[in-house]
Amino acid sequence: MFGYSQEALGAESDRLHQALRHAGWTPSECGLIAPLTLRIRDLARQQRAVILGHSYQTPDILFGVADYRGDSLGLSRIARDCDADTIVFCGVRFMGETAKVLSPTKRVLLPNPDAGCSLSEAITGEDVRRLRRMHPDATFVCYVNTSAEVKAACDVCCTSANALAIVEAAPTDHVVFLPDTFMARNLAAMTTKRITGFDGRCIVHETFSAEALAAWRERVPGLRILVHTESPPEVVAAADLAGGTGDMVDYVRRSPDTSFMLVTECGLADRMRVEYPDKSFVGTCALCPHMKRIDLRRVLQVLEAPRPEQIVQIPPEVQAGAAAAIERMFEWTARGQDASRPHSNAGEVHRSSNP
Ligand code: SF4
Numbered sequence: 388m389f390g391y392s393q394e395a396l397g398a399e400s401d402r403l404h405q406a407l408r409h410a411g412w413t414p415s416e417c418g419l420i421a422p423l424t425l426r427i428r429d430l431a432r433q434q435r436a437v438i439l440g441h442s443y444q445t446p447d448i449l450f451g452v453a454d455y456r457g458d459s460l461g462l463s464r465i466a467r468d469c470d471a472d473t474i475v476f477c478g479v480r481f482m483g484e485t486a487k488v489l490s491p492t493k494r495v496l497l498p499n500p501d502a503g504c505s506l507s508e509a510i511t512g513e514d515v516r517r518l519r520r521m522h523p524d525a526t527f528v529c530y531v532n533t534s535a536e537v538k539a540a541c542d543v544c545c546t547s548a549n550a551l552a553i554v555e556a557a558p559t560d561h562v563v564f565l566p567d568t569f570m571a572r573n574l575a576a577m578t579t580k581r582i583t584g585f586d587g588r589c590i591v592h593e594t595f596s597a598e599a600l601a602a603w604r605e606r607v608p609g610l611r612i613l614v615h616t617e618s619p620p621e622v623v624a625a626a627d628l629a630g631g632t633g634d635m636v637d638y639v640r641r642s643p644d645t646s647f648m649l650v651t652e653c654g655l656a657d658r659m660r661v662e663y664p665d666k667s668f669v670g671t672c673a674l675c676p677h678m679k680r681i682d683l684r685r686v687l688q689v690l691e692a693p694r695p696e697q698i699v700q701i702p703p704e705v706q707a708g709a710a711a712a713i714e715r716m717f718e719w720t721a722r723g724q725d726a727s728r729p730h731s732n733a734g735e736v737h738r739s740s741n742p
Contacts, residue, residue: 388422396421402742406450409661423683424451428742430690436496437471438686439486441478442632442735443654443678448477450661452686453739458633459485459531460546461734466490475689476699479677481507484535487699488709495699498685502677506532506617509587510566515540518563522583526557529565529712532589535701539708541565543715546734547616547631554578556719569593572620573629591652591673592617597625603648603670610669611644615651622650633735639663652678662737 391399396418403417403424424447431438431452439462440453449456455465459482466474466486473494476483479502487495515527515537529541530550538544545553547570554562554574562580564571566587575582595618604610613635614626623629628638632655639647639659648670649656656668689697701709 389426391422391425395425399425403447403451406661407446409664410446410450410657412446420447420451420683423687424741427452427683427687427690430687431475434473434690435471436473436475436690437465437469438475439465439477440739441476441482441654441678442636442658443652443675444477444681445654445679446657446661447683448681448686449654449658450739450741451683452741453477454741455736455738456658457736458546458631458734460548461633461736462486463489464734465736466493466495475686477681477686478502479504479507481532481534483699484701484709485531485538485713487701488535488538488706488713491701491706491710496689496693497697497699498682498689499680500696502680504532504677505590506530506567506587507534507537510537510585512536512540514585515565518565518585522561522563524559525561525563525583526559527563527565528553528557530567530570533566535705535709537565538712539705541712543719544709544712545716545720548633548734549716549720550574550616551577552720552722553716554580554582556722567617569619569623570616573616573623576620589617591675592650593619594673595619595622595650595671597621599671600625600648600650607646607648607669609644610646610648611638611642612648612650613638618650626650631735636735636737639666654678 399421400418404414437454438452440449440456463486467489475496476486483495483497527541531546560580563583566585568584568586571582571584592615611627613628614623616629645666647668652675653672656672659668
């Protein structure tokens with residue numbers, strides 16, 4: 388396929404298997420995708436494109452073709468700082484929008500523009516304007532999992548890693564936190580400020596229960612349970628660490644412990660199995676149907692001939708407002724910095740060894 392020699396295909400298949408075997412891939416499965424990964428990497432080189440893979444993507448994308456893997460903020464910063472002409476963002480729509488806001492002169496491509504997010508879709512710019520009329524005294528903080536339009540309507544944006552620092556740095560005692568209801572409740576327990584939430588939920592993280600975590604703790608001695616802050620408060624309370632995906636990656640990297648449960652989307656555990664084959668990752672995770680709408684064939688198609696809807700466009704008036712909300716996040720995090728998370732402004736990102 389694509390004119391590659393048997394020798395080239397064999398070498399690529401071996402390269403893939405070295406990484407993907409830790410995620411359960413067989414040699415024959417790696418052989419099947421070898422022509423695709425070779426072609427995608429060749430096209431990316433020819434087009435001066437950088438491929439970004441969110442941690443919830445499948446291992447064949449993260450370890451087969453991505454130049455960088457990480458969380459949405461870390462990857463968006465790479466999109467901004469790299470000298471590529473084109474960014475292929477393997478992630479959901481709001482992530483491509485954030486990358487475009489931070490790097491407006493680059494072409495940002497989404498392999499599947501229909502891949503959404505239940506949090507991002509829970510709220511619109513019009514909802515924010517209505518809430519602003521109801522709460523004129525409040526600072527409006529939106530989670531990074533929002534559209535560019537919602538970011539532009541808010542004062543400041545945040546991530547799961549820097550949310551508390553942003554709330555503490557807000558100039559008012561009343562903060563409207565959008566749209567994740569669980570994050571708002573988790574934050575309210577950590578600050579003296581008045582937090583008004585919204586009713587957005589992540590369809591992945593709302594499914595976890597404290598009872599399931601307790602059962603796993605009994606079953607696996609020494610287990611460390613790491614929970615995403617998009618989860619319900621009782622699940623967060625049962626964790627050894629609550630944070631974003633970057634915090635979880637950092638915890639696993641630094642910890643001398645060997646058994647972990649990552650209470651988040653399954654892709655992160657697959658990624659960690661490949662990166663830390665000597666550690667074990669057990670128990671509860673859940674698939675995000677939106678994240679899993681991206682695959683190698685779509686990555687290839689978007690590089691070969693992107694359709695108009697796959698090229699991220701942000702209206703100029705939205706671009707300016709959303710960029711201001713993100714820039715304020717960088718400024719305010721430095722002001723309200725939580726000393727236990729000195730890198731919370733950077734996002735998490737890992738350079739890949741894909742050729
Ligand atoms: S895991 Fe949740 S927050 Fe992340 S993209 Fe899927 S629905 Fe959205």
